[in-house]
Amino acid sequence: MDITPRIKQILHVLLSEKKSISVKDLAAKVGVSKRTVQRELGYIQSSLKPYDIRFMSKTGVGVWLEGSAEEKRRMFDDISQGDSYDVSNREERRKRLILEVLKEKGLKKLFYYSSQFQVSEATISTDLEAVGEWLNRYGLFVVRKPGSGIAVEGSEENYRRAIRAFIDENIDTRLIRDAYESDSSQESCEEFAKSSMGKVLNDDILKRVIGCIMGMNHTRVLTLTENSYIGLIIHISIAINRILKDEMLETADGWSGDLHEDEDYLLAKEIVLKLEEEFEIEIPEVEISYICLHIKGAKHEKISWADGKTVEMGNRELQDLLNEMIDAFDAEKAYYLKQDDEFIQGLLAHLQPTLIRLLHGMKIQNPILKEIQESYPDIYEKCSKVALVLGEKTQTAVPNEETGFLAVHFGAALVRLEGKSEQIRQVHIGVVCSSGIGISRLMSSKLKKVFRDRVDITAYGKNDITPYIIGKTDFFISSLQLDLQDAPVIYVNPLLGDDDIEKSRRMVYQYERMPEKLKTEDEFTVQLEEINLAAAQINAVIKYMDFFKVDNWITFKELLIAIGEKLSPYSDRSELIQEDIMRREKIATQVFAEFGFALFHTRTKGVVRPCFGVCMTKDLTAFMAPYFKGINVIFVMLVPDDENVRINNEILGYISTLLIEEYDFMEVVLKGDKEEIRGVLSKYLKKFFTKYLGGL
Template identity: 65%
Template sequence: MKLSNISPRVSQILQILLEQNAPISVKALAEQMNLSKRTIQREMDSVNAILKGYEIILNSKTGVGIWLEGSEDKKQELRHDLSMDDRLDVSNREERRKRLTLEILKEKELRKLFYYSSRFQVSEATISADLEAIEGWLTRYGLRITRKPGSGISISGSEEAYRRAIRAFINENIDTHMLREAYESTESDAEGYASLQYGDIGKILNDDIVKRVIACLSGMDNTRVMTLTESSYVGLVIHIAIAINRILKDEVIDTDASWQQGLVEDADYHLAEQIVEELEEEFEIEIPAVEVSYICLHIKGAKHEKIQWDGQKINAIENRELRGILNEMVDAFDPESAYLLKQDEEFIQGLLAHLRPTLIRLDHGMQIQNPVLDDIKQNYMDIYQKCLNVSKVLERFTGKPVPEEETGFLTVHFGAAMVRQEGRKEEIRQVDVGIVCSSGIGISRLMLSKLNKLFGDRVNLTAYGKNDITSYVQGKTDFFVSSLPIEKAEIPVIHVNPLLNEEDIDQIRKMIYQYQRMPTKHKQEDLFSVQLDQINQMAAQINIVIKDMEFFYVDVDITFEELLHQIGERLSPYSDQSQIIQEDLMRREQVSSQIFAEFGFALLHTRTKGVTRPVFAVCMPEENVAFKDPYFKQITVAFVMLVPDDELVKINNDIMGHISGMLIEEPEFMEVAEQGDKEQIRTLLSRHLKQYFRKYISGLS
């Protein structure tokens, strides 16, 4: 690792620059970090000094911004080293305590207070206070912090409790949807994968082990596994990954699991055995028998996306014991409504499917996350209170307390049935929320990820840069959540801390609740404003295509690959973007050839992140003769059309589609192009796009 004496601020600057696919202004960088431009500029010498060790150059261009240039391998190496550097802002108490919890869960052996005080650069008294603060969280999962004078600090508790705590920590700090999507991605450079690979999760779980565990589970193609809900699936993966990691380190796994004697060797147990067999083959290890029971327990206690019973969708209640419990639960909820509730087949099947894993979780003290519990308590208070009586039925049956999270899920089942029964058809819609930061790339994406985890399908979240806020955008958005002031906002704006504290989230929650019950924004009087925005966007893109049209000659002996290389270099000044253009054009060519011998030209086109504006270019061999390479089939002109992969993709596709049709239907354009006069080509292009624009406007009326 080449990093030494690097400050947290410089580390953050480097991480932001590594995330960028295009130049970023110093002003935008400063806004993301809540610092002044001068402060950022003062740190540039330190940034340059670090980059030299990685053969990466910090480029800067007035009016464009700053960006990193270097090989992807070197950038990946820098990302890795930054992820291994544990510096953090020690003045942020919440972040420091979260990291301390992480350290304690990661290291089970004894550590002295001095170790942690040095680690976090605070006093031992501060660490002691932090330990008291996080001890309550650990206790919830059956773990204790043990202090031994002269020896140090360690964590004590059962293996099962230890795994529950790690799973809870990840559930509270990692988006489980993002985790599953990232680790199942076939593209190793996916943004989500990189953020997890180098984030806190990598400090608890071995990244390679997680990927291999998921590969094993996916490879089994078992319906019971693949229909697990997001949180249940991730919980199973985490559980297995921890066990594999411990076994590979030759750490002894607690085998005091007398509860396993009560497990029946049913379909779930045999599935657990199959999973263990796959894992043993993949990792070439011997897994203790107790792990079969642990995995079986997770499967039995898991929630599924589909209603299933021993692998089959249920159509009738056949288990007498469960039917008796269910009837007692419905009676306890509301004796007056009980009869009609028992006739609601959808409710009965849903509750039965929920009941079996619930009993498993209660019997074995397994935790379950309920991210909408506060909303349930607030918005369905009466039903929640009645479900407390339902929970008492389960407590009597299992002899175990029912956590409020479980009561919350029961409230959802009973609440939906009551709405159907009482005929209340309250319209609950998805709320359109705009997440705003300076660029629409950095801070807004972090906020979007956290809000998506909290509110899920209740909201449709879209990230915007400050300059993206038009009347059209505001017309289709219910309200904005912004980390900076928005001038002349026409809709409500909730101004928040970029880290989204509890007060911010509470404001957002209340606003979502309000808009869920309001009609969708489709006001007739706004139609003209929307059309004006659409016309302005179309006009701006057409103007860019005409004004920035490119014309250039290439060597007559050039090969197809060499032509793509020259196109990339000609149409982008940045080597990274130039490479993306080449790869995307080649990928498109491999789908089907873009050489049209019958028309005498090539139509090289693609959607790409290598450009930020639509590009139309004309390329010809020198001396106005045909390309000599046989691959070109004697064509004389190559037209290039690049569409940026952004929110205007439809408009730009329509423009380029019109140009494509013109090239085929209007021989005049080919004749002008072959003359090699750039301005004549531009004039003819302008004339045709003017006709297209008029037709577009008339189509809106």
């Protein structure tokens, strides 16, 4: 049965519902726009032909499937088989591509990956650029060798770091939870093999590795958390896969394989012996060190001290350590601090990963350490004494970064102790990408859904950040490397994985409890200038909004000529507009078939003011040229290449979010009436301006 992945997702929801469901709720559950679901529902009837099931819909009620329970169960079982990979889901595709590249380190041609992921070589080439940015963070580089293919270069140590980071970002803990609770590890493995990550791993190797590890019944393995356990399984599976292909695991420069033969090292040796027996291979000795390092860095439900003794969270020894730390912080207030259950539980939860990091020399970043030291010097100084207690117990030096995190816990406890409620404020975040229109808008939208009113988010281009912007922003989230000396920055994957969201969550939590940045006296003058500029640019966008119609069969190149001529009467500027849109389109197509529109946007010297235009066919039906994939409307957004790029990006970036998030905006556009479009555009830009004023 040939059913698209998206239709499968819709059917899964409808078959699971016992009553009707609105199209809006259906779209939310599938994770796409209401418009996309409405379009897909038009094709759903053909998928129901092999079954005695009918698709029903009623205005004001919703949509549902009508048929017997037996028939619905039969269809559910049929569509649940096989891979649910959605080729149009760029985020999912790139995750798979990263793992495929990590698993197969050798040379591969673009055709190999395009066949693997069912997309064109041009799409894979674009995906590889995004994947390359992620790999660069771990010292790995995608190298294109003409005539030979694609390869990944970097040290073995960095290669392993990348594998581990990917596992941490993309793990599905539910699958391994089943492995813990089930007597049959084979069933758990089969379910994992159907998952997105499982699809690019060798199913046979995976099963056999799980069999080896589970069969050992070792306490040190059984106490691993879910994420760490499956991480170990994948780590080993990829290594075995490479060894079976005679890809030797070289020792990286500077790697010291002489780890002390403690409990973890002996366990790693035992695992390697079992694997050698199972796969009838010889595993290099350095792999013992890598497995040992993975185990040491993994999270456990128990903590091992330096002498090998195991203690459980909450037992007497840990409680004594907690009391010593509190006494060292402030002997006079210690008694009251020990009565604060919220503080004690929070500190206990923080101590577990802290102790593991200290015992195994693992580093941690604290991007607001400087601000903690400057804003709360007394608390930080007291926490330095707490760190000495912790260091003496673990026989390690406690880094300043860890001391900074302790200061957050103790500082919050002091606020409660002094009878004050924590002063929670809105946090100001700057999200940065190359232009300030594209990726940063998508990142901002996702962050806003996570943090809602807790944050005020502004998207910036890389070159838009001025001292004034830094002065009013608490921290920045960026997918690019930034040269900002006086501002904390979190570097993230543009797709914002779970690990990126968690890093952002920690920063928001800490800044919520820190004082607002002080504003200078002359800032009011600067704000007035910004307000006047914003008002002028918004007025220009509304007043000069373009709407024009073209032939249904117009080609992309012909359309570029029409856009250039419409938006500038000067031939030289018209050509600049065409060239800049073409350049942007070559990076990645801006034709979004799933949303029913194209968004051609770029920064150009071809215009002197921000431009917003709407282009449709003469009869308001779909564009027929194959390049446009059946879309109904084309939006054009041009930003002049001048000193006002930041506010222009904000205005046009806001409009771009309307295209996806505000259904009534698109409804008005599709009617094809210029003045109605101008009216709804004016309505929303008024909202934008009000919000803009509130953010200053």
